[in-house]
Amino acid sequence: MASGSKKVIYAALIGNTVIAISKFIAAVFTGSSAMLSEGVHSLVDTGNQVLMLHGLSRASKSPDKKHPFGYGMELYFWAFVVAILIFSLGSGISFYEGIKHIQHPEPIKDPFWNYAVLAVSLAFEGWAWTVAFREFKRGIGKAGFWRSIRRSKDPTIFTVLFEDTAAMMGLIVAFVGIFLAGLLEIPELDGAASVVIGVILASVAVILAIECKGLLIGEGASAEVTEGIREIVSENKNIISLNELLTMHLGPNDILVNVSLDFADSLTSVEVEAAISTFEKRIKAKYSDVTRVFIEAQSLSAHKRAIVQTHSGTDLPETGTPSDN
Template identity: 55%
Template sequence: MASHGSKKVIYAALAGNSLIALTKFIAASITGSSAMLSEGIHSLVDTGNQGLLLYGMRKAAKPADKKHPFGYGAELYFWAFVVALLIFAVGAGLSIYEGVNKVLEPHPVGDPTINFVVLGAALCFEGWAWWIALREFSTTKGKMGWLEAVSQSKDPTVFTVLFEDSAAMLGLFVAAVGISISHYFHIPWMDGAASIVIGIILACTAFLLAYETKGLLIGEAASDEMEQEIRSIASSHPSVTMVNELRTLHRGPKEILVTLSIDFEDTMQVSKLESVIADLEEHIRERFPQIRRLFIEAQSHKDHETVAKLFDDPV
């Protein structure tokens, strides 16, 4: 997904959450609702998270240097993982803590009218940000299912915002139900129970985000389609006998490292070999501009198999 589209999603969520957090805290202070306080904490954490994602995108855009020869693209994955930790530690932790206190020491919620007004306004803001994130994610989803698209995505910014906003809208519904039951049915502890449920929703969201970003941090290969096409480009060259091995690694959403081990014609002279490698690089980079680093190794298939067996590498 393009950086421009990712930033648009984050800015939309940042604008919405900052306004929502303020109104939720005001409503919580007036009515004494634990569910509303949890929602305020949720929106505040989300606001900070969007700031971290923007920071991660800026750091990831730094050019490669001597200390980091492959660039800083993985910075974005690191900060996305930090976002998942914050949602769990701060958002879920404080919400559950506040909810447990309210359940153990319940007290009536004040006039819930302002709470419902704030929840309605928050739903509009969150729905707007969620729709933008969903639309951006849909442009790259293609024919894949939603879960498969999230699993295959190499850009954590959009699916992080999409997960956060989905959890936020679900939390708004839980808060409304908890406040309603607490006030109209005179069951004060239900307000605290709603806060606990909101915390559990946040914890589940944090787990899903951490799981997806963990894979990106460890290092994920490019798509099968891209690898197949790179192999096809290389193997179709008349001077190539066999593609021994192809390995790809995402260093960022639009930064891919590629290594190729190729068995060329045995009779080829060095000058011709250099020309063929340059030609292959040109064709592969032209087809996939997101490939920032491309290394092609000339190696006989027999030698490649020997080395692979020696180090127990898959051929």
């Protein structure tokens, strides 16, 4: 998935760099507020792609003493920063430019530049969007679009997809605003288009922030993974009950699993250890994204007492045989 994520980001980076330069040139020649807002939008997107690449690089660092579980969640942090930048810079500047040109309207000079740049930009954005959507579609299977966004644990792909979608919507708004401003001789419409672009960017930023927040504070594995683990437990006759199952994504393809199991009393310590090893191997064989499994052997009654004592703040006597592999 990392290679796929980089492919999507590089495509967006190339497209947005070319587009940003062309938009700023058009804004200088025509004085269009909507085109200037679009230029800022593309510039922010270019910076965002650089941040996402930095996040991927940081997330790939090996675990160390300070971060024994690795740096995978850094990718979620940088994706959240991207959402903030889209809101503060992209949306903020678009609102400012739009309101300024509504209050002090100026006729657009030589709109041909705007139309040419918008056409080129739409072509590049369409190409980058197609790359991002194809990569995203590979991972959603038969699931619906919005459900897949909610379930996705790779913010790089859906962030670029949202950015490119917002960019294409912004281009359409800019074209309509510039066209109507010239046709109706109402230059305020150019500024109004810039405000609408700001609304689009703010909406996308809020959606991205919500999605990244869930990942950043620790989001569990999908229902498919948790139910699969429960099924593996139910198939093992040596396990009496699953006391507790906790999962968390440490990265798009890095799942931590913590399990408390009640093994049959007739088993010896050697047999319990063997059962734990078998259980762990089956989980990792079925779910390649599960990289760490921590298993605690504990009776159901002891587990319930531990929960009660933990919530009441009393000290808990050691029970069971914890195992981490």
